[in-house]
Amino acid sequence: MNSIEVKSLTKKFGSFTSVNDISFEVREGEVFGFLGSNGAGKSTTIKMLCGILAPTSGDALVGGFSINKDTDLVKRNIGYMSQKFSLYNDLTVSENINFFGGIYGLFGNKLEERKSWVIRIADLYGKEEHLTSSLAVGFKQRLALGCAVIHEPQIVFLDEPTGGVDPVSRRKFWDLINELSDKGITVFVTTHYLDEAEFCNRIILINGGKLIASGSPKELKEEYIKNPVYEIDCSDIYKAVKVLENGLFTDNVTIFGNSIHVSLKSSPEFKVNQPENDIEMLNVFLEKENGLKVLRIQKISPSLEDVFVHLIESKK
Ligand SMILES: Nc1ncnc2c1ncn2[C@@H]1O[C@H](COP(=O)(O)OP(=O)(O)O)[C@@H](O)[C@H]1O
Ligand SMILES: [Mg+2]
Known part of the structure; x- marks a missing residue:
């Protein structure tokens, strides 16, 4: 009813x-x-x-x-x-x-x-x-x-x-x-x-x-966040956001408190289907290619905030 x-x-x-x-x-x-x-x-x-x-x-x-x-x-x-x-x-x-x-x-x-x-x-x-x-x-x-x-x-x-x-x-x-x-x-x-x-x-x-x-909440996450989301703690997060946004393998990049949430594109050429590979790839990209110090990278379940940011961004 x-x-x-x-x-x-x-x-x-x-x-x-x-x-x-x-x-x-x-x-x-x-x-x-x-x-x-x-x-x-x-x-x-x-x-x-x-x-x-x-x-x-x-x-x-x-x-x-x-x-x-x-x-x-x-x-x-x-x-x-x-x-x-x-x-x-x-x-x-x-x-x-x-x-x-x-x-x-x-x-x-x-x-x-x-x-x-x-x-x-x-x-x-x-x-x-x-x-x-x-x-x-x-x-x-x-x-x-x-x-x-x-x-x-x-x-x-x-x-x-x-x-x-x-x-x-x-x-x-x-x-x-x-x-x-x-x-x-x-x-x-x-x-x-x-x-x-x-x-x-x-x-x-x-x-x-x-x-x-x-x-x-569960349906919205499943419907709108199809790709894995990673939480990153690193030095100089503003620089990190900038380089991640320009990275060819990233989809959404957002600051959450002192961390960065990044969702990856699911294109197979970037081998993003296995978390170890994703984390390794993000590490190499941030540390070796861009000179940042990575403190932590962890796969996370998307929050509604991720969904909301995704939706609002995609309407712009
Ligand atoms: N009485 C009103 N006259 C003119 N504009 C209004 C009036 N009430 C609300 N608005 C406008 O409508 C929009 C939505 O307002 P509101 O419903 O209060 O938003 P929310 O509760 O989501 O913050 C706002 O841009 C607000 O300025
Ligand atoms: Mg109101």
């Missing part, structure tokens, strides 16, 4: 096309990652799917309701956590939960029950009367998520929920996402952290408003 079906969705602001004719489906209960760099069109798409922004053309069914025709029903049946999450900083934790519960018509025992749940998942036991402004960002994010799903929607949209937090809080937040998904809730999450995309069941990538790839 699909919980979201998007058909040729387009949004124009004047003559500028922010989201350009995208179509995709999201299955019930999956964690669906919506990836793209800043300005790719992620927030614009989410706002349309939440019934906040009218599309220029196209339509989507969210939980079976059309975003054009049944906008109110869409809004009532989803949870939405915006990029600048919508908590009130000058209210206490408890007041924020009461406020959001009230918007969704919760009161009495039901509200108390949901409130305990939010306090538990946000790790805020004993801090109910603290001002929201005094909380660390990681706590605020979990509180915002709790408030966004206080009415137990079957679909929740999270727009870059982990922006600007430390890795431990990010991991805790992802534990919560998985907890929701285990209950059968569909989680639609945007991010530009590619390591987070690895936790999603399926992802789509958009660039400049256009959908450029979709599939599970």
